[in-house]
Amino acid sequence: MLYATGSQVGPHHEVPIMDKALLTRLFEDHYRANRRLWQAVMALSDEQFCQAPGNGYPSIRTQIVRMVANENLWVNYLWHGEVEFLQESQFPTRASIRVEWDALEEEICDFIGELGSAELERRVAPPFLDSGASLKVGETLLQIINDAVECRTQLRQHLYRLGIPSLPENQRLL
Numbered sequence: 001m002l003y004a005t006g007s008q009v010g011p012h013h014e015v016p017i018m019d020k021a022l023l024t025r026l027f028e029d030h031y032r033a034n035r036r037l038w039q040a041v042m043a044l045s046d047e048q049f050c051q052a053p054g055n056g057y058p059s060i061r062t063q064i065v066r067m068v069a070n071e072n073l074w075v076n077y078l079w080h081g082e083v084e085f086l087q088e089s090q091f092p093t094r095a096s097i098r099v100e101w102d103a104l105e106e107e108i109c110d111f112i113g114e115l116g117s118a119e120l121e122r123r124v125a126p127p128f129l130d131s132g133a134s135l136k137v138g139e140t141l142l143q144i145i146n147d148a149v150e151c152r153t154q155l156r157q158h159l160y161r162l163g164i165p166s167l168p169e170n171q172r173l174l
Contacts, residue, residue, distance in 0.1 A: 020120065023141060024112055030145045031105050034067075037152055038098065040164050048162050049094065060158055065091050067151050068100050071108065073128070074144055078137055079111045083128055112141070 041049065041060060052059045058066075069086035076082045091097045120138035 020115055026145055027112060030148055033152060040159050043164060053158050053161060057154060060155060062088060063151055063155055064097055067148055070147055071104055071144055075108050075111055077126055
């Protein structure tokens with residue numbers, strides 16, 4: 001479980017702010033949003049999928065591969081201690097992206113399933129970060145979701161510009 005400590009709650013008190021059940025629920029919501037995003041992506045032509053919008057943002061394909069690569073990097077580092085940087089060229093088709101995306105979802109869910117309270121609190125110092133930061137595993141997993149929400153927001157704007165109708169309120173991508 002993650003805890004907040006300090007003067008706001010007293011120097012000797014710890015207040016739980018996250019546990020494994022909440023983290024599991026957040027990732028379930030995250031993957032549900034990703035599946036809705038994928039439905040919208042499948043409605044695109046190959047040209048729309050691969051074309052950059054011209055406003056400085058990359059194509060939908062590139063953004064989705066970056067989402068997959070980010071999650072893959074972190075789960076492999078946190079769970080296996082391995083650093084793997086996936087490249088867009090490794091995913092030439094939507095089908096190849098989807099296979100990786102589905103496998104990654106299963107892997108992250110398995111990883112979270114094995115986490116205990118102490119593991120959520122464990123600090124790591126990823127060698128691929130220039131800052132030399134020490135990060136908690138639980139906080140890093142939350143950042144994966146945060147990064148994906150930002151990416152889905154950009155993708156949703158791109159899809160809107162391509163004429164993909166807005167999703168009903170109960171099917172938002174966020």
